[in-house]
Amino acid sequence: MKSKKILLSATLIAATSIQCFSWGQKGHDTVCFIAENHLTPVAKATAEKLLGGKSIVYYANWLDNASHTPEYSYSKTWHYKNIDANETFENAQMHESGDVVRAIREQAYILNNPDSSDEQKSLALKMLVHLVGDIHQPMHMGHRSDLGGNRWMVKYFNSPKNLHSIWDSSLPESAHKWSYTEWQQQIDRATPEEEAEIIADGSPEKWGKECYQIAAEVYNTTPEDSKLSYDYIAKWTPVIEEQFLRGGLRLADLLNSIFDPHYAGANNIIKKN
Template sequence: MKNYLLLGLCLLFARGAFAWGQKGHDVTAYIAERHLTPEAAEKVHKALGGYSPVYFANWLDFASHWPEYAYTKTWHYLNVDEGETTETMPKNPKGDVLKAVTEITEKLKSGKLTPDEETLNLKMLIHLVGDMHCPMHLGRLSDLGGNRRPVRFFNRETSLHSVWDTNLPEAVHNWSYTEWKEQIDRLSDDEAAEITAGEPADWVKETHDICKEIYASSPEGTKIEYDYIFKYTPVIEKQFLRGGHRLARLLNEIYQ
């Protein structure tokens, strides 16, 4: 019982600290899983002990609060202050999401990891590619990625970061992660090739551009209601698709 209580408390804390919430990461991981090549799917499932990528999609949100993985706390985001770009913003010496995704991908491609190291890095990559596509994870250091920008979600006081974590995705569509995939993942081959083009550095720039627009349209005290949800529904859907297809691309390249 105590273990379940601890897990529940960790979940509540993790939701407040990181992005997309559980549903968003599950959707991203499931879209990726459904676009793996047969060879990549076999190797991924083997590395994950027979589990689906979805099973571990939120693992790092918990693990970052454990002493042995505390070094990953800054890996979930890349803060970019107003007037800065992803290139000009001073780098966090403890790392960021772009650095982590780039280095983890290189390590997995090297083929030099032990089985345990491979499993650990794979679980991290599954989560971090999702984080890379959550707009507020490219938010400003000055307000901790929107955590210090107060807004109202209907009649409840919250932060802009929290809205984009869980409130907005859950309000957009009350679907399971499999229903999300079924409903939004309908790209043609050409469309899929277009969104998987580029490299992680390009993807964070794209997410930062979205983040800048969100800041501009969401000043302190913004009342977020139906019109805001309607405006940003396509953004949520597109970011889930981008994250899922891009994660699949990385995994297919790693496990050729």
């Protein structure tokens, strides 16, 4: 019994001491595949050229691993924007190394800057395709005090887990056992009018605040030590689907705006740089 308690304690410590970075791999692949299906031919060709012939889906999860290496460790805080319960999105303290909102703007600027080298643009693109996915994961707007839900412990089908990991992977995988291509096929069905509404006023500030509002509801309806199961999946599956779709359509709009001079989209990030 004592050994079991020690093992459980070690598991909980590991779960709460690691800052999880993003949607699980499936989520990022889905966001990028939706985006890829909405790129103009010019934007798609430009992106693939910068990525050495590979698609944006290939690099969907690249930054999660890269941020753990010495070369790119400076990007660790770029995956999220911590907002404590006593703060608002507007007045939240920004990490000195930056956050996901600022990082998206900076990488978009590099991609849109004619003076940037192809090497600089390639790195910016690898980062950007991941970061746009990150800013649509509600726990990436989570509290600083609990590391975006990493220290907010609950039980998921009687298994101890932190809230961040549930939103990263457990919820999407419980909602649908689909491949990322099946996710795209099933949820990427918005009408032109709905797409226009999703990409309207395309700015990371808007996306982040929208996600922050979802995060606030997640915290309010998921107290610590909650026992989560089927009803939780049913409640939040539509939100997961909507966030994947929003991320994909907005990423496509951003890349089209940068790479295709004939594209008439709604994105305004590059206009403000």
